[in-house]
Amino acid sequence: MIRRCCRRISRSKKCCLRHYEWGDNYLGETWEDAGEQIDGTLLTDRREDWGENLPEEVVLLTCGIDVQDDRFEREFVGWGRDEGCWSLDYQVIYGDPSAPAIWNEREDCLKQTYAHPKGVDLPIRATSIDSGGHYTSAVYGFVKSREARRIFAIKGVGGEGRALVSRPAKNNVGKVRLFPVGVDTAKELLYGRLKIIDPGPGYCHFPEGRDDEYFRQLTGEKIVTKYSQGRARRAWVKTRARNEALDVRVYAIAAFTLLNLNINRVAQRFKNKQAVKPVEPIDEPIMRRPAPRKSSGGFVNSWRGY
Template sequence: MTAAAAVVDEYSDDAAYEARLRAQVREIIAQSFSPPPKLTVSEWADEYRVLSPEASSEPGKWSTARVEPSRGIMDAFADPEIEIITCMVAAQTVKTEVINNVAGFHVHLDPCPMLILQPTLQMAEAYSKDRLAPMIRDTPPLSAKLGNSARDSEDTILHKKYAGGHITMAGANSPASLASRPIRILLCDEVDRYEASAGKEGDPVSLAIERTTTFWNRKIALVSTPTIKGASRIESSYEESDQRRFFVPCPKCAHMQHLRWAQVRWPDNDPLAARYHCEYSDPDTGELCDHGWSEAERLKAIQRGVWIATRPEVKGHAGFHLNRIASPWRALGEMARDFVLVKKHPERLKTWVNTRLAETWEERGERANPDSIFARREEYDAAIILPSGVGCITGSVDIQDDRAEVEWCGWGQDDESWSLDYKVHYGAPNTPGFWEVIDNALMRTFKHPSGVEMRVEAACIDSGGHFTQHVYNFVRPRIARRVYAIKGIGGPGRPIWPVKGTVNKAKNVTIFVLGVDQAKDMHYKRLELKEPGPGYCHYPLLENYDKKFFEGLTAEKAVLKTDRRGFVTKEWHKVHQRNEPLDLRVYNIAARLSLGINMERRLMALRAAAANALNAAPQMPVVREEPTPAAPQAVPGRRRVRSRGVES
């Protein structure tokens, strides 16, 4: 008796299961002696793929012509001359469905072991449930192979077996999920969001590629929107490829060109009327075509587009770059409108460049100039009255061995900010009196021009020093006041404010882990702004905001570093010994992000309160008096300033 017959005999009491198992045995035998059908991935998708309603805005039968740029990417997987496929593409264009179609093609027609690598295990589970499972359910050839695995005890959310192969989903942050299992098809999604190392094992992409070495016909795909120039995995891989771009014909002159944002123009104050303008210039006369394409012409040009390698001398590595101008899903005017909304917000503009243009963002490596920030201090004193644009207040505390440094920060529309006050309290952090001063500082109130007394709505206290337990003891009974124990962690991709805190059951306290690299990026971009408005940082002309403060505020600079594996990371290095003002600003940024405030509504209410207070103020009668001698003139350049605020 053969092994297959023995398995059938073991389950012979279930006729349906017996029939399914016999069919699988026949299929394995047939596939062992016949080559896969000569279909490309795009042809397979057009023939068999069904889009699920919960995963697509246009459910139903797949049509590659609907999103023409995906054709060349998918068909690269069927080209025997290509081993590596790199896709540096805009968000919400083609990347997820390309991965789905490649997986579906191999499950149905060319069974083999596959690995789909996501940034984290949680994202791998979400992909399996939200994208893979609906595709299997609604695409008949896949549901026939993978849709009835209830009796297979080895099938899990992250591991799907089928005749001749399996699909494994893994997280790049988990060394265990990258354990050695031979893989022929490797699909790495969102590689720019991977950690630099999977635990202590090294680069997760390199670890995953190691698993494909036994297959002569392997395919390795790296797919992602890009991030920081010089530190982007996907950009580095694309630069090693044949660098294909999607060229489309001009509707007027038929000149083939890849779509660039520089050619998008619109009338003043009307971005929704944006049009793409042809770049062609006659080489003899210099005359420009400059035809402005209508939306219908743009969509028609995309359907006629083709992928062209700009470095055809590179063999075996196909690279694809695609921005959202070449996407049929959003009108060009909507993309232009989004640009107008974000262009004054450096951190939002960075996201727009990454996710819409599929281009890296180039960070400035130099240190911000503390002298220029010191020189633009402004005449306001929050101890007397708040600036009218302040809608909420946060606090931050940095604990040192012999002192605490505290700063209060006011926040307005679009995270425009005002530093309100900065104090240094000297004392021993292991004494009750020290923490009583900190408590009073965080209960401080400030008067708004509306007459409203405003208090600190959230505060972050660093718990990473020598007095961790004292910080825990302080914040534990004050969580209702949003006084948080925080710990800063470096590294790319870590959010500034976590989705949830980390509970330390032994200490009965919740710690909030901050992504300090992201916060420093945001802080330095805001310091570069030249005019008040979204993200701009205001500082008062007060004695405690002296040159030493601004040296500390700009005490670090970002540098790109290549490790021994050739992986580029960004690190923050001190250029000034004292960096407490920088840390305090990072903590204040995190405290602001912890608050779910509708700032526009808050400021409207404060303006209404100010107007009511003005209308309710009694009118003083006008009294005519004899002129009095002029008061002595103040000495130019001299003004009253408040004390530095150093307490003992």
């Protein structure tokens, strides 16, 4: 019987697919294809020098934070028309996430602003912090009093077809709004945009000086098709040990999604604003206050106002 199956496989035009089906149906094995992956070295050519200020196209900022056992990793991402995005800053901050001092540093970090060419300073509009690691309670404690500033706790949920961000739940020990994030959906969105080669809608920009390791981490997973029990499903698998840059970008995308706004309308309103011109000093003569008149007549006249 196995020989007959092998002959059928060899005659098939879709030999590879039939091989998966044969192994699945007759041997009970699970198979996966080679997968789709992006070459991170090709993204290094996108590095740009946009100076100290924000690129003029950026109108909104979000942040994604990943909490590891010995460090934080965070990225500030700028957004513009048609969801073009700019990686503004990526940092790895080492320290003990259980210590309050390092969370105070995160507080100061999230309060910083970026100077825009129009003469205004843009703040971080929304932040997503992953709560799925070993420091869930610390994350809950940090976001609880800061949700009004759009600093949210999130938890990644795998699987195809999930919403990028789902309705939050508060049935957790911190009683905070915990937003489930469809990480597979976000990664598929990101990888699709990383394949865009011409600046424009959805294009991803990166700054000059960003190291090569960042790009290796950003593309540190591939999507494969797995065959099990006669069914095919797509899944994301790691191609290297470190891929925090990918996770952090997913969290920044989730923060942008949580804002639930039309970025093109924001960009148009921003475009209509007049640039704020710096106030130049004006040389004016010094106005001297006249000397007070001396009163005469003693106490009575001074009381009368003379």
